[in-house]
Amino acid sequence: MLRQFLWIPGLVLVVAVLADMLVTCIQSGEGRLSRAIHRPLYWIVTTASRISGRRTWLSWSTPTLIVGTLIAWTLLVWFGWTLIFWSQPGALLGAESGQAATFPATFYFVGYTLSTLGLGEIIAPETFWRIMTDIASINGFFLLSFAITFIVPIAQARSDRRELALHLHRAGPDAQNLILRAHTDHDRGLLSLTTDLHLILNRIDAAHLNSPYLHRFHDHDRQDALDLTLPALGEALLIIQGALDSDRPPGLQRALASVDSLTRTFERVHHQPLPPTPPPPDLDILRDAGLAVRSADEYREFLHTHDALRRRLAAMAHAGSWRWDQVARVESRHSARI
Structure with a gap:
């Protein structure tokens, strides 16, 4: 019964990541989500440096924060779109079997949609979900663009x-x-x-x-x-x-x-x-x-x-x-x- 409402937290995740990318990459400042990602990662690096007594650990702060941010953005958007598609039984079907996609299959579908691969192993039979697939694909393109926008100024x-x-x-x-x-x-x-x-x-x-x-x-x-x-x-x-x-x-x-x-x-x-x-x-x-x-x-x-x-x-x-x-x-x- 609750499954049909899973699109709400899914949409919240997608919008939250998009807003965070806009603030972090375009506006001046640091998005709340990025800050929540950076702080624990930075704490891990600085704690490792303090306990070991070696400054070498501090030099890992740059790749740790950059990679951690990009992974977090990707996973949150991925999981958010998975919840959106999974919320409606039958939104996705296997191209050959015609059976409703399982949760792992839905997760897989969202992954190759965001990456714009378009493998076609799973399809959206209804027009609404086809449009949502297009939007998810565009979201994946934005994710890649913002990743570049995030990295280049840092360099x-x-x-x-x-x-x-x-x-x-x-x-x-x-x-x-x-x-x-x-x-x-x-x-x-x-x-x-x-x-x-x-x-x-x-x-x-x-x-x-x-x-x-x-x-x-x-x-x-x-x-x-x-x-x-x-x-x-x-x-x-x-x-x-x-x-x-x-x-x-x-x-x-x-x-x-x-x-x-x-x-x-x-x-x-x-x-x-x-x-x-x-x-x-x-x-x-x-x-x-x-x-x-x-x-x-x-x-x-x-x-x-x-x-x-x-x-x-x-x-x-x-x-x-x-x-x-x-x-x-x-x-x-x-x-x-x-």
């Missing part, structure tokens, strides 16, 4: 992330070295950390606003890890703004705004309490290199106004299983606590 965003991470790694890799090498080895000086990075920072920021789940992707190698190099850049920009006793380079506020925006997107995605504020960076390294540096007390007072940003930077580094002393060298009296 582009990861390429941009790696480009920035590799640039900062070679220029640093930690906050103090970013400043020292920009000051001494780069023909544009500190502008190489502000104005020169505007375009790629904006691209990466826009990509993460459009696809916030990118913050769940991690890389194995240090030189590719945005969750390490971006905190280092953020800490370097704060040192330039609050510690260096010199004119601020043009573009500093815009670069900091991009870093701040990326950390806010990260916080919205991860929904976890922020770690304590990291210890102050060691300014003696810059002072010994001949840079004009304000007093440590002045800088600590400045840092208090940026506690939230620095805690988000620390959370980002922690999510990638990096230590804060890999982001910035800290004052010697704090180093033993890290």
Whole structure:
């Protein structure tokens, strides 16, 4: 008796997946269904990394989330259409036997309909169910199209992330070295950390606003890890703004705004309490290199106004299983606590 109402949950599944694909692939954000898929998969990867003590597991977050999302979308649509066709006895018949299709046969029919194979082993005798077969086939085409729409921007965003991470790694890799090498080895000086990075920072920021789940992707190698190099850049920009006793380079506020925006997107995605504020960076390294540096007390007072940003930077580094002393060298009296 209840079988005739199975089309209702089936339709709900099909519509829910379609809505999720629209939100995730076309609108800015992350669909509720995708979020429900990503969170447990990400938890499995991060738990495996934490228990094993190996960052290698984190690098599997990207293929795990991508493949998991595509499989979940496919299975839910597949099962939803199966319920729709199964809800009406006789909606599908065997082409040779003329017998009503069993549930496994209905599942098989929906599978090759969504894949647009059209094998013809099972047929829909009535016009209504033939039209529903056409709609299911079109749904399968949409599923494939959205899968491509989902993957291609991720590949582009990861390429941009790696480009920035590799640039900062070679220029640093930690906050103090970013400043020292920009000051001494780069023909544009500190502008190489502000104005020169505007375009790629904006691209990466826009990509993460459009696809916030990118913050769940991690890389194995240090030189590719945005969750390490971006905190280092953020800490370097704060040192330039609050510690260096010199004119601020043009573009500093815009670069900091991009870093701040990326950390806010990260916080919205991860929904976890922020770690304590990291210890102050060691300014003696810059002072010994001949840079004009304000007093440590002045800088600590400045840092208090940026506690939230620095805690988000620390959370980002922690999510990638990096230590804060890999982001910035800290004052010697704090180093033993890290």
